[in-house]
Amino acid sequence: xxxxxxxxxxxxxTVRTYFWLLLASVVLVVIASISVSAxxxxxxxxxxxxxxxxxxxxxxxxxxxxxVIVMAGExxxxxxxxxxxxxxxRERVVLAKAIVAALIGIVFALVAELLVLAITVPGAxxxxxxxxxxxxxxxxxxxxxxxxxxxxxGAVKSQGSGIAVSLVxxxxxxxxxxxxxxxxxxxxxxxTFAALASGxxxxxxxxxxxxxxxxxxxxxLAFVAFGLLVFVGRDV
Amino acid sequence: xxEVVDLRxxxxxxxxxxxxxxxxxxxxxxxxxxxxxxxxxxxxxILLGLVHPTSGSATIDGQRYRALDRPLGRVGAVLExxxxxxxxxxxxxxxxxxxxxxxxxxxxxxLLEFVGLGSAGRRAVGGYSLGMRQRLSVAGALLGDPQVxxxxxxxxxLDPEGIRWLRDFLRAFAGEGKTVFISxxxxxxxxxxxxxxxxxxxxxxVAHETVGELTxxxxxSTRVRSPQAARLREALAKEGIEARGDGDRLVxxxxxxxxxxxxxxxxxxxxxxxxxxxxxxxxxLELTAGGGIE
Numbered sequence: 001x002x003x004x005x006x007x008x009x010x011x012x013x014t015v016r017t018y019f020w021l022l023l024a025s026v027v028l029v030v031i032a033s034i035s036v037s038a039x040x041x042x043x044x045x046x047x048x049x050x051x052x053x054x055x056x057x058x059x060x061x062x063x064x065x066x067x068v069i070v071m072a073g074e075x076x077x078x079x080x081x082x083x084x085x086x087x088x089x090r091e092r093v094v095l096a097k098a099i100v101a102a103l104i105g106i107v108f109a110l111v112a113e114l115l116v117l118a119i120t121v122p123g124a125x126x127x128x129x130x131x132x133x134x135x136x137x138x139x140x141x142x143x144x145x146x147x148x149x150x151x152x153x154g155a156v157k158s159q160g161s162g163i164a165v166s167l168v169x170x171x172x173x174x175x176x177x178x179x180x181x182x183x184x185x186x187x188x189x190x191x192t193f194a195a196l197a198s199g200x201x202x203x204x205x206x207x208x209x210x211x212x213x214x215x216x217x218x219x220x221l222a223f224v225a226f227g228l229l230v231f232v233g234r235d236v
Numbered sequence: 237x238x239e240v241v242d243l244r245x246x247x248x249x250x251x252x253x254x255x256x257x258x259x260x261x262x263x264x265x266x267x268x269x270x271x272x273x274x275x276x277x278x279x280x281x282i283l284l285g286l287v288h289p290t291s292g293s294a295t296i297d298g299q300r301y302r303a304l305d306r307p308l309g310r311v312g313a314v315l316e317x318x319x320x321x322x323x324x325x326x327x328x329x330x331x332x333x334x335x336x337x338x339x340x341x342x343x344x345x346x347l348l349e350f351v352g353l354g355s356a357g358r359r360a361v362g363g364y365s366l367g368m369r370q371r372l373s374v375a376g377a378l379l380g381d382p383q384v385x386x387x388x389x390x391x392x393x394l395d396p397e398g399i400r401w402l403r404d405f406l407r408a409f410a411g412e413g414k415t416v417f418i419s420x421x422x423x424x425x426x427x428x429x430x431x432x433x434x435x436x437x438x439x440x441x442v443a444h445e446t447v448g449e450l451t452x453x454x455x456x457s458t459r460v461r462s463p464q465a466a467r468l469r470e471a472l473a474k475e476g477i478e479a480r481g482d483g484d485r486l487v488x489x490x491x492x493x494x495x496x497x498x499x500x501x502x503x504x505x506x507x508x509x510x511x512x513x514x515x516x517x518x519x520x521l522e523l524t525a526g527g528g529i530e
Contacts, residue, residue, distance in 0.1 A: 007336035014328035015321055078319035081286060082329075082376065085313055086336035088285045088302040235287040 004087055004096040008070075012100060017069060022108060025062040029055060029112045033119035046130040050199045052120050053131035056112035056138050057197045061170065063105035063142045067149020068162035070101045071227065076159045080236055094154060094228045101146030109142035133199035137209055140216075141196040147220040148189065154227025178205075189219045237262055238283065238384065238417055243292035245278050245439075252278040253289070254439035260417050260432075262383075265410045267430035267447075268419040271524050275439040276419045280388050284313055296384060308337035312377030314370070314387040322362030326353055326372045329361060330379065339379050347375040352401070366393025374402070385409060387418040391425060403429055427451075427516040437524045450519045458495050460486040461508035468495075471502040 012018050032055045071094070074080035087093050113135050120126040128135075149166070156162040170190050178185040185191055186207050195202075195212025202208035207215060238260035245253040253275040260266045270276050281287040283294045285301035296304065296311055304310050320329055330344040348357040351371040361369065370393050377385060385406075391399050406429060410416050420426050426433070427447055435443040435450075443450060462468050465484045472479045472488060475498060479488040484507070488495060492511035499506050 003338045004336050007332045010328070010332045010335055011321075011324075014325070014332070015323045017323075073321075077321045078316075079321055081315055081319045082333055083336070084286060085284060086308055086333050088304070088307055233288070236281070 001092065001096065004092060005099060007086070008096045008100040009103075012070070012104065017073075018066060018104065021062050021066055021069075022111065025059055025108055025112060026115060028058050029115045030119065032058065033116050037120055037124040046127070049127045049130035050134050052124065052126050053113075053116060053134035053199070054138075054197060055120075056109065056116045056135065057141070057194070059105070059108040059112035059138060059142050060145045060193055060197065061166075063101070063108050063145040064149040064152075064166050065163055066104050066108070067098075067101035067146040067151075068153040068156075068166060069149075069159045070097050070104075070146075071150045071153025071231075072156055072159040072162040073153075075157045084236060090232045091228060094150065094224065094231060097153075098147045098150045098224055101150045102143035105143035105146035106139065109139050113138060131199070133209065134197065137197040137199055137213075140213060141193045144196075144216050144220040145193060148223045151220070151223030151225070151227035154224075154231040187215055189216075192216045192219060237298075238294075238296055238386075238415065239298070240279065240283070240294045241292055243279065243282060243294055244290045245275070245282060245287065246290045251439055253282070256292070256436060256439060256441055258434050258441055258444050260415060260434070262415050263410065263413045264431045265406060265416040265418065265429055267426040267433040268417060268436075269423070269426070269433055269520055270419075270436040270442075273438075274436045274524075276436065277388055279436070280313075280315070280386055280417075280419065283386060284311070284315075306338065306380065308333070308339065308380030308382065310380070310382055311384045311386060312380065312382040314373040314377045314385070314390045316388065320361040320364075320369065320372070323360050325358050326361050326364065326368075326375075327357035329372065330357075330376060333376055334379055337380050343379060344375075347378055350378075351375045367395055367398050370394055371398070374405070382414075384415045385417070387416070387420075389420055390418065391420055399425065423517040423520060424515070433516070435520060435523055442523045447516055451516060457512045458488050458490055458492045459508065459510045459512060460488070460495055460499075460506060462486070462499070462504055462506050464504045467502065468499055468504045468506075471498050471504065 036052050036055065074083055083093060084090065117126065117128065152166065153159065153162045156165065174188055174190040177188045182204065186205065191206060192212050192215040195207040196209060196216045198206055199209060200206065202211065240256055240258050243253050243256040256279060268276050278287055282289045283296065283301065301307060301311065327344060327348060330347065331341055334341055334344055348354050351374050353368060353371055353375065356364065356368060361372065364372065370390060390402060394402060403425065406416050430447060432446050433443065433450060460468065461484055463484055465481065465486050469479050469486060477488055477490045479486040481487050492509055496509050
C-alpha cells in the first residue's frame with residue numbers, strides 16, 4: 001500500500017490543479033478574514049469567536065472537490081487504464097485515493113485555520129481558546145470531505161459532473177431538504193459536516209459536534225462504499 | 237501462456253465477444269486480427285482486467301490479471317494513446333506508474349532514452365504528437381521488464397521510422413523468448429512480423445494458424461501475358477476457367493501449371509506466366525467475407 005500511496009501522492013504533486021485549488025481556498029479565507037477584522041474591529045463573545053473561526057470551514061468545500069478530482073479525474077483524462085494496469089485490485093486504488101484525499105484535506109484545513117488565526121487574532125482579537133473546538137472540528141471534517149469526494153468521484157465518470165453534483169447539492173439540495181423537514185435536514189451531509197465544524201452544542205438546525213462527527217464519518221464511508229461498488233463493477 | 241476459454245461479453249444491445257477460445261504460446265509473436273467491431277479490443281481489455289467478461293475466462297500464466305503478483309513485471313500493455321494527463325510530463329507519468337509497480341525510478345530515464353523521448357520526457361504530454369504518446373506507452377509497458385506484451389494497434393500514429401523501430405523492437409523482444417500478442421490493422425506489417433495469427437469476426441474465432449498455413453489455404457492468382465490472350469481466354473473458358481483482363485494480359489484463379497498446360501495444348505504463345513501467392517490481407521478478407529478492416 002505504501003508504494004501505491006507514493007504513486008498517488010506523486011500524481012498529486014505533478015499537476016498544478018491542487019495547487020490552484022489551495023490558492024483559491026486561501027484567497028477566499030483571506031478575504032473573509034480581513035472582512036471580519038475590518039468590520040468588527042474586536043470580537044465580543046465566545047460565540048463570535050467560534051463564528052469567526054468557522055471561516056476556515058471554506059476548506060471543506062475545496063477538500064470535497066479535491067476528493068472528486070483525485071478519483072474522477074482518472075476517468076476524465078483516461079489515466080484510469082494505466083492506474084489499473086499497475087494496480088488491478090480496484091479496492092486498493094480507492095483506499096489509496098481516499099487516504100491521499102484525506103491527507104490533502106488536512107493540509108487545506110491547517111492552511112485555512114492558520115490564515116484565520118494570523119489575520120483575526122491581531123485584527124479582531126480572536127480568542128483561540130474559544131475557537132479551539134471549531135478548529136478541531138474542521139481538522140476532522142476536511143479529510144472526511146475529501147474521502148466523501150473520492151466516493152462521489154468513483155460513482156460518476158467525470159470530474160466536472162462530480163464537482164457540479166457537489167456544488168448543486170450544497171447550494172440547492174441542502175435547502176430543499178431543510179424545507180421538507182427541519183429535523184431530517186440535521187442529518188443531511190452538508191449539515192452534519194457543518195455540525196462537526198461548528199464547535200457548538202446541538203440545536204434545532206444542527207446536531208451536536210459529537211453526533212455530527214459520527215454521522216459525517218457514516219456519510220463519508222457510505223459514499224466511499226457506493227463509489228467503490230460502482231468503480232469495481234465498471235468496465236474501463 | 238495467454239489462454240482465452242469460451243469468452244463472452246455482452247453489452248445491452250450487442251455481443252462483442254461470443255464464445256472465443258484460443259491460446260497464445262509462450263515465446264511467439266501472435267497477431268490478433270479482425271474487422272471493425274470484431275471484439276479484439278474488448279478481448280484484450282478483458283485479458284487485462286479492465287472489462288468484466290459475461291462468462292468464460294481470460295488468463296495469463298493461468299491467472300486472471302487481477303490475481304497477478306506485481307503485474308507490471310509480468311505483462312506490459314500498450315493500449316490507446318490518449319490516456320495521459322495532458323499537464324503531467326511523460327517522465328512524471330512513468331514515475332507514478334513505476335512507484336505503483338514498485339519499480340526503481342532509474343528505469344524511467346533508461347526507458348525514455350530507449351524509446352527516443354529522452355529530451356521530451358520533462359515536457360507535458362499534452363504537447364506530444366500521437367507517435368510520441370505511442371512511444372511513451374511502449375516505455376510504460378516495458379517498465380517492469382515483462383515476459384508478455386499485449387499491444388492494441390501500436391503502430392497507430394507512428395511514422396515509417398517509428399513503425400520500423402517498433403518492428404525491430406518487437407522482434408528483439410520476442411527473440412529473448414518473450415511473448416507478444418498484437419492487434420493491428422497494418423496487415424502487410426503483421427505478415428512481416430508475426431509467427432501466428434488469431435483472426436476473429438463478430439466475436440468468434442475464424443482462424444488460428446501460422447501465417448504460412450493461412451496464406452497457403454487462401455486462393456492465389458495466376459498472371460498471364462500473351463499476344464494471343466483472346467484465344468487463351470476462350471481455351472480457358474472451354475475448361476470452365478474464368479479469366480479477366482485487358483489487351484495481352486489475363487488474370488485467373490486457376491493454378492499456373494493448369495494455365496500453362498492449356499496454353500501449350502492450344503498452341504498459345506506465352507510471354508509471361510506467373511503465380512501470385514495470397515497475402516495475409518487476401519487471406520484475411522476471404523475469411524472475414526471482405527468486412528472492413530479495423
